[in-house]
Amino acid sequence: MKKNNRDESITVKSELYVKVEDNNFLLNFLPVFSVLFGLLLSGLMMLLLGHNPLIVYSNMLNYAFRDIYNIADIFAKATPLILTGLAFGFAFRASLFNIGAQGQFYIGAVLAVGFALKLSSFPMVLVLFICFTMSLVGGSLWAAFIGYVKARFNANEFLVSMMLTYVAIAVMNFLLGGLLKETKGEYPQTDVIPESGWLPSLIPHTRLHWGFVLALLVALIAYLILWKTSLGYKIRMVGFNRDAARYAGINVEKIFVIVFFISGAFAGIAGFTEVNGMQHMLIEHFNPLIGAEGIGIAILGGAHPLGIVLSAFLFGALKVGGNLVVQTSRIPASIIGITEGLVILSVIFSYFIRDKLIILRSKKKLVSKERKRL
Amino acid sequence: MNVITGLLVATIRMSTPLMLGALGEVFVERTGVMNIAIEGIFLMGAWGGFVGAYLTGKLWAGFLFAILVGIFCGAIYGYFTIKLKQHQIVTGVAINILTVGLGLFLYQLLFGIPLLPLTVEPLKDISIPFLSDIPIIGSALFSQNILTYLAVVLVAVGYWVLFKTPLGLIIRSTGENPEAVDVAGINVERIRFITVLGSSALDGLAGAFYSIGFLGLYTNEIIGGRGWIAFAICFLGNWDPLGILIGSLIFGFAEGLSVVLLTSNFKLIPNEFLIAFPYILTIVATIARRQFNVPAFLGKPYIKERG
Numbered sequence: 001m002k003k004n005n006r007d008e009s010i011t012v013k014s015e016l017y018v019k020v021e022d023n024n025f026l027l028n029f030l031p032v033f034s035v036l037f038g039l040l041l042s043g044l045m046m047l048l049l050g051h052n053p054l055i056v057y058s059n060m061l062n063y064a065f066r067d068i069y070n071i072a073d074i075f076a077k078a079t080p081l082i083l084t085g086l087a088f089g090f091a092f093r094a095s096l097f098n099i100g101a102q103g104q105f106y107i108g109a110v111l112a113v114g115f116a117l118k119l120s121s122f123p124m125v126l127v128l129f130i131c132f133t134m135s136l137v138g139g140s141l142w143a144a145f146i147g148y149v150k151a152r153f154n155a156n157e158f159l160v161s162m163m164l165t166y167v168a169i170a171v172m173n174f175l176l177g178g179l180l181k182e183t184k185g186e187y188p189q190t191d192v193i194p195e196s197g198w199l200p201s202l203i204p205h206t207r208l209h210w211g212f213v214l215a216l217l218v219a220l221i222a223y224l225i226l227w228k229t230s231l232g233y234k235i236r237m238v239g240f241n242r243d244a245a246r247y248a249g250i251n252v253e254k255i256f257v258i259v260f261f262i263s264g265a266f267a268g269i270a271g272f273t274e275v276n277g278m279q280h281m282l283i284e285h286f287n288p289l290i291g292a293e294g295i296g297i298a299i300l301g302g303a304h305p306l307g308i309v310l311s312a313f314l315f316g317a318l319k320v321g322g323n324l325v326v327q328t329s330r331i332p333a334s335i336i337g338i339t340e341g342l343v344i345l346s347v348i349f350s351y352f353i354r355d356k357l358i359i360l361r362s363k364k365k366l367v368s369k370e371r372k373r374l
Numbered sequence: 375m376n377v378i379t380g381l382l383v384a385t386i387r388m389s390t391p392l393m394l395g396a397l398g399e400v401f402v403e404r405t406g407v408m409n410i411a412i413e414g415i416f417l418m419g420a421w422g423g424f425v426g427a428y429l430t431g432k433l434w435a436g437f438l439f440a441i442l443v444g445i446f447c448g449a450i451y452g453y454f455t456i457k458l459k460q461h462q463i464v465t466g467v468a469i470n471i472l473t474v475g476l477g478l479f480l481y482q483l484l485f486g487i488p489l490l491p492l493t494v495e496p497l498k499d500i501s502i503p504f505l506s507d508i509p510i511i512g513s514a515l516f517s518q519n520i521l522t523y524l525a526v527v528l529v530a531v532g533y534w535v536l537f538k539t540p541l542g543l544i545i546r547s548t549g550e551n552p553e554a555v556d557v558a559g560i561n562v563e564r565i566r567f568i569t570v571l572g573s574s575a576l577d578g579l580a581g582a583f584y585s586i587g588f589l590g591l592y593t594n595e596i597i598g599g600r601g602w603i604a605f606a607i608c609f610l611g612n613w614d615p616l617g618i619l620i621g622s623l624i625f626g627f628a629e630g631l632s633v634v635l636l637t638s639n640f641k642l643i644p645n646e647f648l649i650a651f652p653y654i655l656t657i658v659a660t661i662a663r664r665q666f667n668v669p670a671f672l673g674k675p676y677i678k679e680r681g
Contacts, residue, residue, distance in 0.1 A: 049483060097463055155660045156609060158463060162602050163653040163660075170650035177646070292471045299464055332482040337475025344468040345454075352458040 031300065031307075034350035035314065038343030045338055051331055059328075060321030070320055072206035076278060078316030080105070080287070082215040082309055083270035084294025086222050087143075089303040091263040093226055095239040096150070098143060098260060100161030101267040102291025103168030107142045108135030108271025110172050113190050113282040114180060116197030116275065124196045131197060132214075132272050139268015140261045142168065147260030151253035157260075165291065176284055189283040199277035211273030218266060219305040225262070226305075235259055267291070289337065296344040315340065381627075381634050386518055387588060388633070389626025391416075391580035393525040395604030396611065396618040397532050398573030398580075403613055404536065405569045406549035406671040410466020411451040413601030414473030415574050417594075418443045419581020421477045424592035425484060427494045436494070436586045437521075437579060444578020445571050447473070452570035456563050459675035478594045496590035497521065521583055526619075528576075533615040545569060549669030552676040562676045580604065599653065606656045612667045624659075628652040 043053030065071055084101040091098035111134040119127050146164065149155040176188040183191055199209040226232040237245045238255045246252050270290065275282060297315055301307025322336035395412060402409045409415075422443030427436030447469065454465045485492060497519040536542040544565060547555045552562045584600070585592045603625055611617025632648035 045479070099467060149657075149661050153661045155657075156606075159602065159606050159609070159660055160657050162599070163606070163656045166599050166653040167650045167657075170646040170653075174644055174646035177644075289471075289474065292467070292474070295467050296471055299468065332479055332487075334475045334478040334482065338472065338479055339475075341468060341472025341475055344471060345450075345465075348454060348460050348465055348468060349458070352460055 030350045030354050031302070031347060034346040035300070035343055037349075038346040039339065041342040041346065042335065042339040045335065045342075046331065049331060051329070056325055056329075056331065060318075060325050062321075063324035063328075064317045064321035068203065069206050070324075072203050072208035073320045074313065074316040075212050076207045076209065076316075077319045078309075078312040079209075079212045079215045079277070080270040080274050080290055081293055081297055081312040081315050082219055083266050083273065084290050085297035085301060085308040085312055086219060086294075086305060087263045087267040087270075087291075088295045089298035089301065089305070089308050090222055090226070090266065091259050092298060092303045093239050094235045094255060094259045095242065096147075096256065096259055096263075097158040098146065098161050098263045098267075099158050099295060100143070100146065100165045100168075100291065101263075101270075101294050102288075103161070103165035104139040104142050104264045104267035105271045105274075105287070105290055106165075106168045106172045108139040108268030109275045109282055109286065110175055110180070110271070111135050111138040111268075112272040112275040113193060114175075116193035117180070117191065120194040120196060122196065127197045128199065128276065131276055132269070135268045135272035135275075136265045137268070139271065140263075140265035143264020143267070144257055144261040146264075147257040150260070151256040157256075172282075173284060176282065180282065187284075190281050192281045193276070197276055198280060199273070207278065209273070209277035211277035214269070214273060216309065218269060219309050222262075222266070223305040231258070267294075293340060296340055299344055300347050377634065377638070381630055383518075384630030384633050385623065385627040386522060386630075387626070388629040389622040390518075390522045390525045391583040391587070391600065392604045392607055392625055393529055393618065393622040394521075394576045394580035394583070395601060396607040396622060397525075397529055397615060398576035399605055399608035400611070400613050400615060400618060401532065401536070401545060402566075402569045402573040403608060403672055404545050404549045404669055405566045406552060406669055406674065406676070407452075407455060407566050407570055408462050408466070408673050409448070409451065409570060409573050409577070410463050410605075411447060411469040411473075411574075412466075412577050412605050413597060413599065414466075414470040415444050415447045415451075415577040416581035416584075416597045416601035416604075417473050417477050418447050419578035420585035420596050421481060421581075421592055422578060423582025423587075424494065424585040425480075427586045428492060429484075433494075433497055433586055437582050440578040440582030441575045442578070444574045444576070444581070448571045448574025448577075451574070452567045455675065456566050456570065459677065462673055462675075474594065477592075481592060481594075491591045491593065493590045494586055496586055496588050519587060521579070521587055529615050529619050536615060546669075549671050552671055556676075556678065562678075566676075577601070577604075603652060603656055606660060610659050610663050613669065614667065621659075625652055625655065628655050 039057065043057070046053040046056050063070060064074060084105060087101040087104065088098055112131040115131045115134050116127060119130060122130075142164065143161070146157050146161045149160055150157045173188065176190065180190045182189055199211050202208045202210055202212060224232075226236060234245070234250050234255055235258075237248070237250060238252055242252055245255075274287060279286070293315060297308055297311040300311040300314070301309070318336060318339060322339070323333070325331060326333045326335070395416065399409055399412060419440040423436040423440035425436070426439030427433050430436070451465060451469055454460045455462045499519050500523070536545065544555065544560060548562055548565050555565070556562050581597065584596050589596070607618050607621035607625060611619075611621040629652050632651050635643070635648050636645060
């Protein structure tokens with residue numbers, strides 16, 4: 001009996017999403033505080049460089065919300081981050097670790113750019129539909145392999161997904177050096193795709209495109225799958241307690257493959273929105289941190305689609321404001337990455353504080369209840 | 375003959391840091407903690423090694439600084455995962471993200487953005503007289519730099535400590551049955567924390583091997599997943615120092631092969647495949663290898679029962 005107790009406390013502790021039962025003001029705003037704390041820490045790094053963090057941050061805010069173009073850019077930058085965040089968050093709900101969203105993103109991007117280049121004579125709707133489908137299928141099959149070897153051979157999924165990222169980079173570089181190389185043949189990059197393959201813009205004269213709406217839809221779909229379908233119920237059950245799920249008759253191995261398939265689809269679609277909506281071409285070393293940032297966003301958003309969308313907006317704003325601050329002052333661009341890392345770490349720290357607070361409050365409640373009874 | 379000798383030399387050289395990293399990982403995982411931050415600590419070690427060596431002009435200072443930087447990163451990781459009992463994979467990934475920015479930031483903080491990469495004179499090879507003159511294998515085995523010799527010695531010492539000493543018994547028990555260790559009056563968290571620090575020190579040293587052990591420069595892509603490979607070798611070597619010795623040599627061979635083929639005029643296989651080869655090998659090995667020594671409490675925080 002005692003042993004069972006301990007096991008339970010371990011599973012509860014190890015989850016990011018301990019259920020908050022009482023609506024305490026402080027608890028609900030803990031993520032906000034932790035973001036501010038992370039910003040404070042990276043402000044200290046700026047002090048090291050001899051910059052006043054207050055001025056830097058106010059510049060960042062000013063730049064990010066200066067005009068409609070920049071505001072739209074925040075959401076354009078957030079688009080692929082929502083998708084890679086969902087890729088990690090969705091698998092995390094099943095206690096699986098897909099840290100290879102970067103690779104799935106590249107496979108999706110390669111397929112999207114390839115089909116957009118080859119199908120230039122087709123009508124726009126058809127080109128976009130084919131690019132979308134191919135990047136989705138490519139990303140999901142690439143990831144389904146991880147789920148398959150996890151299910152069939154009990155291979156360590158985060159090791160395999162990480163290693164597959166490096167393989168995907170090699171595949172992309174190989175294609176950029178040969179099959180997909182620009183007609184000038186100078187740099188390892190593709191030609192600009194014909195306009196029939198461009199995602200139409202959402203707000204004219206900005207970079208925001210319909211891919212953003214697509215990303216929001218995908219987030220909604222992820223929510224619906226997880227909380228409104230029996231498949232989602234099974235996925236979350238596998239996440240909470242794999243053994244219990246197995247005893248309840250769920251084919252856990254099948255869930256592994258399905259989860260990775262869906263998770264990879266999200267990351268693959270990110271490749272589509274980046275190629276067809278944003279860059280309109282593929283370059284070597286293209287968005288090299290998008291997978292890692294997705295993981296951070298999923299952690300920050302508590303692996304919930306709504307949280308992920310909001311966190312992606314935050315990271316988008318950091319990127320837009322940060323990039324402009326970096327361009328206009330002598331602060332190195334890597335400060336944006338550091339800020340992101342510190343924010344994530346302080347969010348993890350806040351999970352510890354939240355657990356403590358919840359335990360403290362439930363203890364207090366228990367004490368007052370016992371007192372009343374006496 | 376020349377090619378084979380070159381390949382053997384490259385094999386042993388490239389397996390050195392993997393050996394160091396995987397050895398640390400074996401120890402830490404035997405206590406039940408996965409050091410997922412290994413990739414980031416490799417990178418910070420590479421940075422620390424370069425900075426220490428460049429600023430002082432002395433290589434030993436570089437290695438020392440790399441070890442200290444490694445311990446510092448390990449302390450952060452250990453604090454979050456052991457003291458605060460937060461999720462190991464999540465924390466490790468967060469630290470890895472942070473170090474990618476940090477390595478570049480601190481490099482630019484110190485040196486600005488130089489037009490050409492700054493260099494230091496890398497570690498010199500030590501040739502053992504007579505033995506290094508043996509044809510083919512002589513220079514591979516007996517003309518390497520001091521870290522390679524150190525790594526082999528550490529693996530042997532590690533094997534002895536882990537399986538033949540009371541300390542090793544405590545370390546192994548901490549991962550198999552932390553409650554029993556606790557009841558015996560040994561502080562589980564302290565054992566885990568110290569082991570994390572030790573393994574991170576080795577990771578820092580391993581990272582410095584890439585920057586000042588043979589390349590003599592620092593770039594942000596210098597590690598490029600080698601930390602993860604060391605992490606994989608720990609699994610594939612069945613959490614046994616002798617297993618990781620073999621594993622490191624296999625992966626050193628894979629890397630050595632791609633290095634030798636990349637620099638030769640052999641153009642039959644595309645370069646990208648050669649670069650991807652060690653990673654593909656890791657996947658194949660992860661799938662093919664049956665694991666039977668998995669520490670029972672690997673990845674689970676120890677929560678003391680109260681009352």
